[in-house]
Amino acid sequence: MTHLPNLITDLGLILCAAGITTLIFKKLKQPLVLGYIIAGLLVGPHVALFPTIIETENITIWAEIGVIFLLFSLGLEFSFKKLVKVGGASSVMALVEVVVMLLLGYLTGKLLGWGTMDSIFLGGILSISSTTIIIRAFEELGVKSQRFAGLVFGVLIVEDLVAILLMVLLSTLAVSQQFAGSEMLAAVLKLGFFLVVWFLAGIFLIPTFLRKASKLMNDETLLIVSLALCLLMVILAAQVGFSPALGAFIMGSILAETTKAEKIEHLIASVKDLFGAIFFVSVGILINPETILTYAGPIAIITIVTLVGKALSITGGGLMAGQGLKTSVQSGMSVSQIGEFSFIIATLGLTLKVTSDFLYPVAVAVSAITTFTTPYMIQLSTPLYKFLESILPEKWKRSLNEYSSGAQAINTTSDWKLVLRSYVVNLVLYSVILVAIVLLSARYLNPFISANFINGEMGTIVTTAITLVFMAPFLWAFAVYHPQKEALGRLWANRNYRSLLIVLEFVRVALSLLFIGFLLNQFFPVQVSIVVALFIIALLVIFSKRIQKFYVRIEHRFMTNLNAREIKAASKMHHTLTPWDVHLTSFDVSPKSVVVGRSLLELQVREKYGVNIAVIERGDRTIMAPTRQELIFPGDKIYVFGSDEQIETFRQFIQSEVNLQGERDRAEDVKLQKLVVSEASPLLHTSIRASGIRETTKGLIVGIERNGKRILNPESDLVFQVNDIIWIVGSPWRIKELEAVPNVMAG
Structure with missing residues (x-):
C-alpha cells in the first residue's frame, strides 16, 4: 500500500x-x-x-x-x-x-x-x-x-x-x-x-x-x-x-x-x-x-x-x-x-x-x-444617535455644531507652508536614498569588486567612483532642486524673508557635504577624505547640468510609474471623433483658477468657448453629464469635449488665475456664519438670487432656519421672510461687510 x-x-x-x-x-x-x-x-x-x-x-x-x-x-x-x-x-x-x-x-x-x-x-x-x-x-x-x-x-x-x-x-x-x-x-x-x-x-x-x-x-x-x-x-x-x-x-x-x-x-x-x-x-x-x-x-x-x-x-x-x-x-x-x-x-x-x-x-x-x-x-x-440627540442639552448640541463647523473651515495654503513642506519631504526622502546607497556600497559592492575584479586601494577608488555616480543626481536634488519654485520666488521677492531663505539653502548644501563625507569615511582616512571631498564637489559643479538632466529623467520615470493607474484611466477617456475633428481631454482645476467656486451656468463655457464639460471627477466621485448648477471645486478633474482650437482657448481660460490685486493681503478662512433678517431689512421679501448676498460675500447660502424648521441648500428663488436665520459659508471679513447693510444683524 x-x-x-x-x-x-x-x-x-x-x-x-x-x-x-x-x-x-x-x-x-x-x-x-x-x-x-x-x-x-x-x-x-x-x-x-x-x-x-x-x-x-x-x-x-x-x-x-x-x-x-x-x-x-x-x-x-x-x-x-x-x-x-x-x-x-x-x-x-x-x-x-x-x-x-x-x-x-x-x-x-x-x-x-x-x-x-x-x-x-x-x-x-x-x-x-x-x-x-x-x-x-x-x-x-x-x-x-x-x-x-x-x-x-x-x-x-x-x-x-x-x-x-x-x-x-x-x-x-x-x-x-x-x-x-x-x-x-x-x-x-x-x-x-x-x-x-x-x-x-x-x-x-x-x-x-x-x-x-x-x-x-x-x-x-x-x-x-x-x-x-x-x-x-x-x-x-x-x-x-x-x-x-x-x-x-x-x-x-x-x-x-x-x-x-x-x-x-x-x-x-x-x-x-x-x-x-x-x-x-x-x-x-x-x-x-x-x-x-x-x-x-x-x-x-x-x-x-x-x-x-x-x-x-x-x-x-x-x-x-x-x-x-x-x-x-x-x-x-x-x-x-x-x-x-x-x-x-x-x-x-x-x-x-x-x-x-x-x-x-x-x-x-x-x-x-x-x-x-x-x-x-x-x-x-x-x-443611538437619535437617543443621544434627544437627551443632550441644547447648549451642548449648539456647541458641537459650532465646533464641527469651525473644525471644517478651509484655510488657504501659505507659501511658507509649501516651501517648508517640500524641504522636509526632500530632506527625508533623499537622506534615506543616499544612506541606502552608501550602505549598499560598503556592505556589498566593495566586497564584490575586491573579490572579483580589483583588490586594495584601487578597488576602493573604483567602488567610491561607482557609488558617487549613483549618488550624484540625489545630491544635486538635495542641495539645489526646488520643487516649489513659484512659492519660493514669491517669498524671495519679500526682502524680509531673504536671510532666512539663504540660511535654509546653506543648511541644504551643508547636509549634502555631510553625505559626501559619510561616503568617503567608509573607505578613506579623514585627511584623505577632505581632499577627495573637495575634488568631488568640483566635479559636481562642473557636471551640474548633466546631473540635473539625469535626475529629471529619474524623477519623470518614478512619477510616471507612481501615477500609471491614473494616467491609464485618463487615457481611456481620450477619444477622437474623426469626422468632426473633436476629442475629449481633461484638465486639473488649480485652487487659484478663475473657475473655482463658479457654476457651469455662470461660466457659460459652451456659449463662450464652444466646448462641453462632459464629466467632473471629484475624489472618488464621478459626476457624469453635470447640470448647469454644478459648481467647480479646487482639485476637480474636468473632461472637456471640443476641437483643438476650442480646447486651447478654454485651456488658457481655465489655467488663468484670479487677479488678487486690490484684494486684502491676508489668507482667507472659510467659515460658517449666520445673519438674522429684521423687519426693516432690505433683504425682506427678496429672493436669494436677487439679494446679491452671493456677490457681496463671495459665499454660499447653505441653510435657512424659519419658524423652527431648517431648509438645507435652499433654492435660489426662495424669498426671505422676517426673522429668517441665514447660514452662509464664506469669508468672515466679507460677511462683516454685509453686516454694514442697514437692519441686517449678524448672529
Whole structure:
C-alpha cells in the first residue's frame, strides 16, 4: 500500500472541514471566517468527535503561508497613495482609537491578574479592527455610500499601517522583555527607513518591469511573477529582521500602484482564499474549548471592553475631528470588532513564546462574538444617535455644531507652508536614498569588486567612483532642486524673508557635504577624505547640468510609474471623433483658477468657448453629464469635449488665475456664519438670487432656519421672510461687510 504523507492527509482533512462549514455558514448568512475557525476547532486535537489532524507542526507552516498571502492581498487593497489621501479626520479617529484600546487592553489584562507581556499583547490585539468583516457588513446593509462609511474606510487604511508598526514594536519588546525607549525608537526608525527604501525602489523598478514584459505575460505568468515578487520581498524582510508578513504587505502595496493591480488582485484571489482558509482553520485548531470555558469571565469582560471602548474612542475621535455627532456615532458603532490582524498579533505572541497559551483562544473567542454583533451595532447606530440627540442639552448640541463647523473651515495654503513642506519631504526622502546607497556600497559592492575584479586601494577608488555616480543626481536634488519654485520666488521677492531663505539653502548644501563625507569615511582616512571631498564637489559643479538632466529623467520615470493607474484611466477617456475633428481631454482645476467656486451656468463655457464639460471627477466621485448648477471645486478633474482650437482657448481660460490685486493681503478662512433678517431689512421679501448676498460675500447660502424648521441648500428663488436665520459659508471679513447693510444683524 502506498504511504501517504501526513502533510497531505492533514491538508485534505482541513479543506474538507472548511468546505463543509463554508456551505453551512453561507446558508446561515454568517461570516465565513467564523466557519473556518469552528472547522479548525472540530478537527483539532481537543475534539474527539471527528477525525483529527496528525501533525500540528505541519499546519503551522501552512498557516504561515496563509498569513503571507492574506497580507499580500491586503497590501493590494491598501496603496500608500490611499493613505496620503486619507483625510485628517480619519487619521485622528484611527490614532485615538489605537491609543485608547492599547491602554484599555493593557489595564484590562492587569486587572485580570495577567502578566505584563500578556496585557501588552492584549492591547495590541484589541486596537485593530477587521477590514474584511466591516466591508462585508457595509455591503450587506447597503451603507457603503453613506458619509460615515468613507470615514471608516479611511480609519481602516490608517489602522493597517499601525498594525504593521505594532508587529515590529511588539517583536522588539518581546525580544528585549522590557520597555526601552531607545530600542523602540530604533525599531520605528528602522521600519521607516526600510519602508521608504522598498517603496521608492519598488515603484521605480517594478512597474517598468511589468510594462516591458507585458507582451510576454498571460494570466499564468502574471500570477507566477506576482507570487515570486511577493516571496522575494518576504525573504528580504526576514533577512533584515522583520516579519515575513510585513514583506508580503509591502510588495502588495507596491503592486497596488501599477496598472496590473486589478488583474493581480483578481488572479491572487483564489490563492488568497485557499491559504486564508487554511490560516483561519489553523486558528481554530489551536483553540482548546476547556480554556474558553475556564476563561469565560475574562472573555465576557474583554468583549464588553472591545465593544464599548472602540465605539467610544472612535466617536470621541470623530467629535475631536469636527465630524458631528451623527457621523461620529455611526463610525464608532461600525468598528467594534477585532479580526485578521488581531489573530496575527496573537500568533506572533505564541511564536515568540512571550504570551500565555490562554491569550490566543481568548482573542479568538472575543473576535467571534464581536463579529456576530457587528451588523447589529451598525443598525443600532442611528437609533443611538437619535437617543443621544434627544437627551443632550441644547447648549451642548449648539456647541458641537459650532465646533464641527469651525473644525471644517478651509484655510488657504501659505507659501511658507509649501516651501517648508517640500524641504522636509526632500530632506527625508533623499537622506534615506543616499544612506541606502552608501550602505549598499560598503556592505556589498566593495566586497564584490575586491573579490572579483580589483583588490586594495584601487578597488576602493573604483567602488567610491561607482557609488558617487549613483549618488550624484540625489545630491544635486538635495542641495539645489526646488520643487516649489513659484512659492519660493514669491517669498524671495519679500526682502524680509531673504536671510532666512539663504540660511535654509546653506543648511541644504551643508547636509549634502555631510553625505559626501559619510561616503568617503567608509573607505578613506579623514585627511584623505577632505581632499577627495573637495575634488568631488568640483566635479559636481562642473557636471551640474548633466546631473540635473539625469535626475529629471529619474524623477519623470518614478512619477510616471507612481501615477500609471491614473494616467491609464485618463487615457481611456481620450477619444477622437474623426469626422468632426473633436476629442475629449481633461484638465486639473488649480485652487487659484478663475473657475473655482463658479457654476457651469455662470461660466457659460459652451456659449463662450464652444466646448462641453462632459464629466467632473471629484475624489472618488464621478459626476457624469453635470447640470448647469454644478459648481467647480479646487482639485476637480474636468473632461472637456471640443476641437483643438476650442480646447486651447478654454485651456488658457481655465489655467488663468484670479487677479488678487486690490484684494486684502491676508489668507482667507472659510467659515460658517449666520445673519438674522429684521423687519426693516432690505433683504425682506427678496429672493436669494436677487439679494446679491452671493456677490457681496463671495459665499454660499447653505441653510435657512424659519419658524423652527431648517431648509438645507435652499433654492435660489426662495424669498426671505422676517426673522429668517441665514447660514452662509464664506469669508468672515466679507460677511462683516454685509453686516454694514442697514437692519441686517449678524448672529
